[in-house]
Each structure stands twice: as structure tokens, then as C-alpha cells.
Amino acid sequence: MKKIFIQLMVVLVSGLLFTSCDADSSANVSQVTYYANLTMNGNALVVLTQGQTYTENGVDAEADGKTLEVKIAGTVDTNKPGVYKLTYSALNSDGFPASLVRTVVILSNQPSTINLEGSFVRGANVNNVTKLEDRKYVCDNATGYNVANDNITLVFYNIDDKQIYAPYTENASKSGISAESNVGTITDKNNWKWVIYASSVFGTAERIFKR
Template identity: 55%
Template sequence: MFFISGLLLVSCENDSTANLSKVTYYPNVTLNGDRTIILGQGDPYTELGAKSTAGSSTLPVTTTGTVDVSKIGVYKINYESFNSDGFSASKTRAVIVMSKSPSTINLAGTFVRNGSNVNVVTQLSDRKYMCSNAGGLAGPYSPDDNRVSLVFYNLDDKKIYAPFQENTSPTGISAETSVGTIVSVNKFTWTLFASAVYGTSLRTFTRQ
């Protein structure tokens, strides 16, 4: 009986050794500077980079993407890092190159989607706006609804873009848009990238 117990004890020790857990520290990427950078066309762009850590270790960061400050548009710079176990983390910076000329249109006002879903646009500065319902969500609205409020930019009176923003709704949705189109002072379109609540259909807003 003692011998059998001894065998069982040895077996348990071997199993325990074979199943020792390994602690993995996942990479954590932090941007140097802001997640969104606004430039006037022709202004210089300085790459600020990013840093990454895993536990107490510093990890290398791979940067991809370029910015052409001579051309109006939205440029994405991606920063990615891997730990020793192959797990990755990444973050993206948006660089918005806008016209330096004063805008000839004002998008402030009340717009609707599907004839009745209200989206109120407020001008914050010449080419910067805030909208109250970027997805054109239908009412009635509750205090904990999924309406997304976004800051967006009029790049050149032809294109608009809302960069990635966190906690844009009472329910905490993070969102951004595609580079949308200003059809006229009374109409614009974009695609909203948010939660599954919205999908990725093109959204058209017409001045009320």
C-alpha cells in the first residue's frame, strides 16, 4: 500500500511539473503625441513615433504608413509591436491634411437621414464641426441610447472626416468615419465605423 502511494505521489509531482504555467506579458503600445494630428496643406509633418512595453521590458515598434503634406487627405500611420510569444498590439494615428484657405461653405444646421432622423451640426471653428447623431439613428431616444456624437473636419469643401474618438455615445461606443463627401452645403455622406449597431452602409444627410 505504501509503495502504491509512493507511485501516486511521484506521478502527481511529474504532472505538476509538466503543467507549470508561464506568465505572458502582452505588449502595450503608447503613442507619442496625439492620436489625431491636423496639418495645413504644405505644413511639415514630424513623425513622433510610439513606444511599447511588456511588463518591465521595452519592445521594438514597427511603424508603417506615410504622409504627403502636399496633398489634402487623411493619412494613417500604424504602430505595431510583438512580445516574445508572438502576441501583438497596435495603434493608429490619423494625420489630416486640410486646405489652408477659408471655407466657402458652412455645414452648421439641422440635417436628417431617411427623412426624419435628426443630426444637428455645430460649427466649432472654420473647418471643424461637432455633430449630434453621426449615424443618423432613429428616435425616440433614451438617456442610454447609442447615438454617436463626433467631431469632424471639412478638409477642402469637398471631403469630410471624423477621426477615431472614444466614448462618443452614452453607451461608450468608439467610432470614426470614412472620408466622406460634401455633395453641397445642404448634403453630405459618409460611412460610420462603430459598433455592430450601425453596420457599414453609406449614410446620407440632407439639410432640413
């Protein structure tokens, strides 16, 4: 009986080993996927005056040398001043997504009645604004911060004397922070506010500036 029992145990263990090997036979098999590569035609930022024509240049997408379908989300109304985002997306053969975004800014076709050039403050921190042309400015401290290396310099637009917007800028500070604003609000020539979306250091608190 003892001998038969030992033989039975050997058979059972052998069976488990063979079963285990069969179950794990695909455990170390890996799958290669080729991610979608998107190439934008034209500029990522387009600035137009109200009433001008927007031309869609599109985006090309491929993966492993094969052309992919590109879908576009968003629209542009050139008759209405504002900021419009167009998102281009594509899926590779395994369903992995990739996307790019184009920003279209439509400026009022009326001469601006509000000049935002000058020095503004947030608390005790100064933000100097220089006018580049009608409705286009650059500021040297977009968050009203007090650490010089992290002060963000952004070009921005007075869209229609009510809305203000700074497009995405890479390495906008000496420390390498990239940033973009929301569509902020102009109260009058002495007061405006926005939120800055930065790659580091800053949160999304509203930044209020006063002359």
C-alpha cells in the first residue's frame, strides 16, 4: 500500500507540472504595437481677425508606414471673437490613441478701446505689459509671482476688450516652465484676470491684476 501511494503521488505531481507548463506557455510572449505619429500641417496657433477665412490644413497620421484616419473635434466661427480648440486624433491598429491640438484665436475687427500696456500688480508683485500691436501684448510675470527664475513671460491677446488669452508657450520662464492661460476677463483698462496652466510650480488659482 505504501508503494502504491507513493507512485500515485508521483503521477499527480507530474500531471500538475505538465498542466502548469501548458498554462504558462504564452506567459513570456510579448506583442509589438506601433503608435500613431501625427504631423500637423500649418501652425499650431492661428490668429485671425473677425470675418477672415479660416483654412483647415489638417493633420497627417501614420503607424508602421500605414496611413491612419484622423478625426477632428471642434469648430471655428470666424464671425465670433474667441478662442477655438481643434483636436485631431487617430488610433493605431491596436486601439491606442494619439492626438494633437490646434488653437485658433479670432480677434475683434474693431480697434481696441482698452490699452493694457503698463505695470500691473498682483499683491506686491509687478507684471510689466508691453504692447506689440493693437490687441497683442507681452507680459513678463503672468502669474504675479515673486521668484525671478519662475516668472513667466507670455504673449497674449485682448480679444474683444472683454476677453484676454495667452497661447501655450514652451520654456516661458528661465527655469523652463511652459504655460498657457484660460480665456480670462478684462474688467477695464486697469483690471484683468486669468488662470495660468503651467507645467510646474503653479496651481490654477485665479490671477487678478490691477494697475
